[in-house]
Amino acid sequence: MLFTFINSLTLGMAVFLVAAGLTLIFGIMRILNFAHGAFFMLGAYLTSTLIGDMPGSIWVLIGASMLSGLVVGVLGLVVQHFVLSKLEDVDEHFMLIATYAVMLLCVGAIKMTWGLEFHSVDPPPGLDLGVVIFGTFVPSFSLFIIGAGVAVFLVLDHVIHCSWSGKLAVAIARDGWMSNLMGVNGPLGVRMVVGASFALAGLAGGLLLPNQTLSPALGDTFLLMAFITIVIGGLGNIRGAFIAAIILAVIDGLNILFLPGFPGVLIYVGMVTCLLLWPNGILGESRL
């Protein structure tokens, strides 16, 4: 039972890693970014090219993930410059479909570069075994993902709520016009946050790479789960996303224990219930 919940918590934190960037870009630009899953996948493919099938150590994995995060972040700036910034004043549905188009472009590029076949990457030495906690065998790679999720959450939360640049970003998100009047460079701030959001997608792709089967359909699975997470938690709300990821993990664990014939069904039921009880998410919608 503990094993089940650790597994589900690993899934929850993995989803949070993807959802963090998604909620960030929603907070600053009010965009539901369909392309996020594709860029997450791009991060995974880039990392796999960098480290090969057998990563040398944990640090190689983390370093390669950060590097591909950086590359994806720069690509995000390109997308922001040529697509997103041109659509700020039109109906929100156009933005939704524009990100869908960017997703298609990204998936197409991945299929052309890396082909359709499945890849898999082993966890680095030190993470390929397991530890025994309270008499239960726990894969150490699960602990690594849970740790990574918590670390990313703490860093983001600190940056957004305690640092100067984070507060500026919040100001831009809440009232861009007013903060421009106060001498804040709004467009630059938006660019930084969008870049950070895409970079998070790339980083998440790299960190979650081991133990995944890497195929061009990887992005969709995570994207939908991440959507659900940020909707339950409250769009644009990083703390909400973290709590929602844990709730999803618990629901998924219950699903495996009590409804093993229908894997993945309870999550959708839980999400619909949450959305009807709290239409704006558990912690409410927030602008960062």
Place this chain on the structure above:
Amino acid sequence: MSSSLAERDSRRKPALTRPGINNTLIALATLTLLAMPFLTNSGLLYLVGTTLVLGVYSVGWNLLFSWAGLASFGSGGLFAIGAYVSAAAIRAGYDQFFLLIVLAGAGAGALVAMLVGLVALRRTTGIFFAILTLSLSELLRHTLMHTRSLGSEDGLSNITRPVLSLGVVEIDLTSGPTYYWFICVSAAVILGLCWWLTHGPFGRRLLAVRHDIERAGFIGIDVHRSRLAALVISGAVAGCAGAIYAPWAQIVTPELSGMVRSTQPILFTLLGGLQSFWGPMIGAFVFMVIEYATRTLVGIQEIITGAILLAVILAFRAGIAGSWNALIDRLTERRADK
């Protein structure tokens, strides 16, 4: 615009007008579609028939989007419901009542849409409505994937095309071309109904709600009920299209409820033209041509589709239908000025 055109028409009577040209085009397209079985091989005929069904389904989605202003990302679920109803009924041996089965598919789609609408529409709009519908259709897909009596992940296959019995006459739809003509006729009936609904008082009411929900309420329109009605109608069209699709494809799988199917009408509508009745149909056929032309190129298909979509959104937001109409207007105006 249209009134000034009409005035000019009455004064100068130019030979060509926009409605005239467009009606001619629609008539030509209809004739071409009807003659398709004589013009192509069976593989292409299958593609055209599928596109026709998907086009009808997208017109139903667009009724919800362009008229009521609601973007549903879960219409694939309603399509799948119709398809599974039809598939299960035909496999159970009720295929001589196929017309009733199609109606049942439409009814099932409408019923589910109404249940969703009753709960969801009062509480959610915009992005929340999009995500809610998206996850409901995913829920359906996962349930279908794990329900053994509906074939689990393999779906229901070997669906025979029915022999219709209408009391006095029996119509054999088992061959490809006859079922294709059946699709044409039912598409015409559904599109006619949709046209009648959108171009009458009901359509006007929906447009008012989409433009300004508060003012629409002030002038006495029941906003909630109008939206619900639009959702139910679009659900009925999706279910009906699904029910017709099942014997045509002869197999139904849980993937019908997936994200790809749900986003198809969005892409078709956008490419073909928003706020245009025929837009989704045009978009469906243009997409068919693109996909057919790029079918062997791995990856390039997505890139081309994505690039076209981006170009439409960034440069031609009115889509093919809108740009075409603007072009014709300019040409006829110049002719009239001379």
